[in-house]
Amino acid sequence: MTAALLPILDYMPGHVWGGPGWFVLIPFFWILLIGFFIFAGRRYRWRHSSTSAEGVLRERYARGEIDDTEYRQRLEVLRTKLK
Template sequence: MTTTILPALAAMPAHAWGPGYGPGWFILIPIFWILLIGFFIFFSRRMYWRHRIQGDPTSAEGVLRERYARGEIDETEYRQRLEVLRANRK
């Protein structure tokens, strides 16, 4: 399709596109929209991935993770409780 459009656009007089514009400027608008949609998809997937990795902070594992991070429990207690939580989930 573009092979049939481009010769026709090249044959048009330059004043049809406005002063100083060539027939290739029309490609900028689709590129803009493709980039905008691409950025939206990239950042939404990144936020989804980050949420999956970090988990829900209000869940039992999230609370346990926070307690371990604050130093309220040590590593062995954290691992034991995490094992119990994951065993009960099945």
């Protein structure tokens, strides 16, 4: 990526390897990095959320509140309603 940007930075006034050209790119790098972590965190939390209907059903099955046949029936109903 930086190799592709070097010709662009040559046209910026006062460009030296530590000059103002790199100063423009540093905020974009941090914005992208922070945005990636926010996106990944939300996606991870959404996938592993126990507040979803399937998550609640899974927890009830794990605690032994419902048996295997009831779990499968309810899971099938949830998945058909989501489609």
